[in-house]
Amino acid sequence: MIFQQYELSCLSLFSYLIGDETTGRAVVVDPQRDVSQYLEDAERLGLRIERVLETHFHADFLSGHLELAAATGAVISYGSDAVADFPMEPLAHGERIELGEVVLEVRHTPGHTPESVSIVIWEHASDPEPWGALTGDTLFIGDVGRPDLLTSVGWTADGLARRLYRSVHDQLMSLPDSTRVFPAHGAGSACGKNLSASVESTIGEQRRTNYAVQPMTEDEFVEAVTQGQSVAPLYFAFAADSNRRERELLDDHERTPLLDLAEVRRLQADGAVVVDGRPAELFASGHLVGSVNVGLDGRFAEYAGDVLRPGQQVVLVTEPGREDEARVRLARIGFDHVVGALDGLDQALLEHPELAATAPRVTAAELEEWQRDVDGLQVVDVRNPTECEGGMVDGAVNLPLPNLLDRLGELDPARPTVVYCAGGYRSATAASLLRAQGFGTVADVYGGYGAVCPVAG
Numbered sequence: 001m002i003f004q005q006y007e008l009s010c011l012s013l014f015s016y017l018i019g020d021e022t023t024g025r026a027v028v029v030d031p032q033r034d035v036s037q038y039l040e041d042a043e044r045l046g047l048r049i050e051r052v053l054e055t056h057f058h059a060d061f062l063s064g065h066l067e068l069a070a071a072t073g074a075v076i077s078y079g080s081d082a083v084a085d086f087p088m089e090p091l092a093h094g095e096r097i098e099l100g101e102v103v104l105e106v107r108h109t110p111g112h113t114p115e116s117v118s119i120v121i122w123e124h125a126s127d128p129e130p131w132g133a134l135t136g137d138t139l140f141i142g143d144v145g146r147p148d149l150l151t152s153v154g155w156t157a158d159g160l161a162r163r164l165y166r167s168v169h170d171q172l173m174s175l176p177d178s179t180r181v182f183p184a185h186g187a188g189s190a191c192g193k194n195l196s197a198s199v200e201s202t203i204g205e206q207r208r209t210n211y212a213v214q215p216m217t218e219d220e221f222v223e224a225v226t227q228g229q230s231v232a233p234l235y236f237a238f239a240a241d242s243n244r245r246e247r248e249l250l251d252d253h254e255r256t257p258l259l260d261l262a263e264v265r266r267l268q269a270d271g272a273v274v275v276d277g278r279p280a281e282l283f284a285s286g287h288l289v290g291s292v293n294v295g296l297d298g299r300f301a302e303y304a305g306d307v308l309r310p311g312q313q314v315v316l317v318t319e320p321g322r323e324d325e326a327r328v329r330l331a332r333i334g335f336d337h338v339v340g341a342l343d344g345l346d347q348a349l350l351e352h353p354e355l356a357a358t359a360p361r362v363t364a365a366e367l368e369e370w371q372r373d374v375d376g377l378q379v380v381d382v383r384n385p386t387e388c389e390g391g392m393v394d395g396a397v398n399l400p401l402p403n404l405l406d407r408l409g410e411l412d413p414a415r416p417t418v419v420y421c422a423g424g425y426r427s428a429t430a431a432s433l434l435r436a437q438g439f440g441t442v443a444d445v446y447g448g449y450g451a452v453c454p455v456a457g
Contacts (some may be wrong), residue, residue, distance in 0.1 A: 020100030055136025111164020112145030177204025235305030
């Protein structure tokens with residue numbers, strides 16, 4: 001057996017290439033949208049990718065099933081409860097895919113989504129026990145998939161949680177303790193609340209350590225897995241729907257057009273959003289007026305998806321040579337309308353200083369001074385509600401970043417504003433968004449709540 005795990009840390013995503021070296025037949029499971037790495041590895045290993053297996057319709061990224069099918073002729077498969085706009089071959093519960101000596105068995109494991117499946121792997125068909133299981137978003141290392149993401153399209157968190165309980169216990173925890181566990185996501189994913197940073201585990205280890213699979217009643221399980229979840233990123237519903245549909249294919253080798261300042265200003269006037277991917281410190285020292293700062297060195301796509309609307313035209317500003325990276329990372333969540341990148345920001349602002357803006361940032365001590373001395377100050381906490389349980393700055397209002405665009409009306413753009421998060425990354429993004437939306441004085445807090453309240457933070 002050839003088994004390759006791929007980790008995309010900026011989206012906390014795991015995907016997999018599984019092949020049989022005796023036949024050269026292979027599948028890819030839960031691929032990211034930029035698929036070059038799978039194609040290159042398959043060629044290097046002498047494998048033919050014959051099928052793309054999806055454990056469910058993902059909400060946190062746009063999957064690469066269409067790109068892989070176009071490049072290889074592979075069949076796309078979901079569980080038999082899935083309905084999509086594109087050609088696919090559904091897989092029944094218990095159905096086996098024989099790659100040669102390597103055998104894959106599909107198990108329906110609904111709960112995170114109604115169509116979720118897991119893939120049990122046998123290295124040899126005659127083996128008495130399976131080698132491993134790809135558990136998708138049903139079972140994570142340290143957690144299970146959250147069941148509340150589809151409440152906006154008619155499913156209840158309670159109903160899906162009860163299906164998840166049965167899936168986990170009847171289909172996954174019934175596997176031998178030695179069975180390796182390979183999930184679709186790791187620490188940092190918003191698809192659960194307690195995901196480990198480990199890249200693999202075993203059923204036995206999860207049985208001992210995972211809070212969600214400890215002995216409990218179904219009602220207790222429902223309570224445990226539906227409470228304390230973070231606010232889902234704004235783009236999740238769009239990505240989940242897009243994964244069901246035909247769409248344009250991504251060419252991850254395509255170059256991003258470079259634009260001059262005049263063209264960027266014209267696009268801004270027509271409604272395009274300028275996304276500046278430089279670190280917050282560089283952005284604060286000087287940027288194009290109206291820009292929104294989402295640092296490329298963080299969870300760029302996820303947080304860009306919180307402050308952009310699907311379908312909006314985007315102009316990028318990056319450090320030299322990183323514009324293609326930024327475009328591909330936005331494409332991974334389905335934000336395909338990148339029209340280009342500003343060529344030569346520093347020179348452009350030097351020649352047109354009237355278009356340059358700076359971003360005020362305050363320390364924890366300066367925040368105290370602002371609260372004491374600035375009339376009408378509004379303080380905004382953009383952390384998730386669960387993060388705020390340990391405390392908030394006195395007088396702050398909690399507007400989680402994924403909700404900010406839809407709740408701007410709760411803030412007064414004429415009042416001076418200070419924004420904070422846990423460590424400073426999200427607050428820099430939120431503050432820049434408020435300024436781009438016409439707010440006047442908006443500062444963010446260096447170091448976030450951890451700097452303001454270091455013990456609690």
